Amino acid sequence: MIASLQNDTFLRACLRQATDYTPVWLMRQAGRYLPEYRATRAQAGSFMGLATNTDFATEVTLQPLDRYSLDAAILFSDILTVPDAMGLGLTFVQGEGPRFATPVRDEAAVARLEVPDMAKLRYVFDAVTSIRKALNGRVPLIGFSGSPWTLACYMVEGAGSDDYRLVKTMLYQRPDLLHKMLAVNADAVAAYLNAQIEAGAQAVMIFDSWGGVLADAAFHTFSLDYTARVLRQLKRQHEGAIIPRLVFTKGGGMWLEAMGQLDCEVLGLDWTVNLAKARAQVGEQGLGQKAKALQGNMDPNALFANPAQIKAEVVNVLNSFGRPHTDSSQTGPTHIFNLGHGISQHTPPENVKVLVDAVHAHSRSMRATRT
């Protein structure tokens, strides 16, 4: 028996419903900047040891909620669990990031790819269920996956890259292979997110972390089209509740118009985007598009400033979006506060409290003032 939700501000904002204040959560909010995370991580022995253990994953997911008045929890996991389940052999080398033992670089390797048995990802779904139970209705839980293109980047490169030479060589030289991989990835991501929804995720987010490295035309063909293929397959509701779908393309600000056509509820924005312009483009009732809630977009590095400066930056971001609508009888423009990218591991934890509290305080006062 799962407890009913005490704070649905995030979910309401996702659905462009009026809220009393602007909800806030932070990408990578459960992570290395928290000493309690580092302690659990040390106990677990390795990153995957942490992610694959239900108790550890539950514990670290809840850690930031015990410190800060966050309005959502996000599953602690990694975007690369799906290719790992495909048999690519994911490891995390300390200080180097993820690495695949068997990258996918030729026709034979692509031909071997298939949607993995979701049983191999059971540790993720178990964690989702366990976290929902532990949350006990405090805030909603967000599930997530990497986008088909972002997974393909890692699958071909075998690790992070600064030029994406291998995956782009495939893109320009063997687009047929890349399309085949992306189709498998899209169907795998859809199955993965649907299983997270069934396990208890109350919203799902697709991280297109590397969409922004593509050329203009290539972004549409190799990233956006496959994100759309995922979205088409996702469950819209679970146990009577609508499951909002969030899409975040890092570096995708130039393609907002095209992303406005996606069948999802929320678009995440990085800090290079002007929120007022984005709201005008895709946040209001658009022409032939479903208007989107907008999520973002403070520069994570602003958290290295002093408290007064952090508050000022929060106010800048909130004011840049402007006053969200407040009419509870209809939908309208809404904003979910977040960073424009994951929080830095070097962030002083006390500064996050300043941010969260400032979002709540200023966004309440914005609604109180009629302009």
Add this chain to the structure above:
Amino acid sequence: MIASLQNDTFLRACLRQATDYTPVWLMRQAGRYLPEYRATRAQAGSFMGLATNTDFATEVTLQPLDRYSLDAAILFSDILTVPDAMGLGLTFVQGEGPRFATPVRDEAAVARLEVPDMAKLRYVFDAVTSIRKALNGRVPLIGFSGSPWTLACYMVEGAGSDDYRLVKTMLYQRPDLLHKMLAVNADAVAAYLNAQIEAGAQAVMIFDSWGGVLADAAFHTFSLDYTARVLRQLKRQHEGAIIPRLVFTKGGGMWLEAMGQLDCEVLGLDWTVNLAKARAQVGEQGLGQKAKALQGNMDPNALFANPAQIKAEVVNVLNSFGRPHTDSSQTGPTHIFNLGHGISQHTPPENVKVLVDAVHAHSRSMRATRT
């Protein structure tokens, strides 16, 4: 006595004058992908040994012109020569990129900064004069510098960075210090480019390689305003010839409208930008802005495809800009073909010939067809 120019296509396109074909040059065209470059580099012993030796710098600048029908040469040098002349101690560690011995991280270090004596950069100006002589009028020579913000990134970080945490901490915590540094940088860059112009540079380009990492508001305050400060101080003419000024902000596609207000002739674009949209925004006669010639923007990774695919990609980029104007009695939209970033060191040299020849052939045929 300097020979008169035999191929002024690039300069004409910069000034939005009609040309018979679309001129092409490539960022980092003199570089590691060429075996003859690697041979000279080995002789020189180090990158700075190469850059500071007039004969070597001249030799490598001309190497790509001997292989390909490029329409411009660009000075072989580095964007970090100016902070080096400020006394920061530039070195290049093999495989790691540039590094400063004395980064600028506090009030005292910023207070010590001043526009360096241009005599310290004489090796650059000597190279410019030597290259002009060696070119003997084949094509025009482009001089360049890093932008004030891009120099500040390296000066504070002390090296490349993937999060720009130190320079952004200064930005959010001590904006006064950063503004002071940027003012010195802008005046130094202006003096540096003017000295290159006096030494023979026929166009000058400002590389804002890291403008794209800034948040929307911060880009305008900390990058664009100081690029404008450089432009205001640049010589407009030298020995009767207009000196076109090019500005390239990597990742700056979202800010094109603001960049359209810059007092320069050409905007460089990376591959994420849609050339047709950019042309409509800033390439046609705008409202209250000086229209710009546009330079770019093929993904350098497309050079890893096969010849037919490279040609197809060249055609895509040229067609994306569309037919440049052809009326020699007036100015109008023009395109300078380039990559969207520096050419990769792994590029097969024979593929560059395919690109250059395809640009010339297809752009001639575009002009022949009335549409």
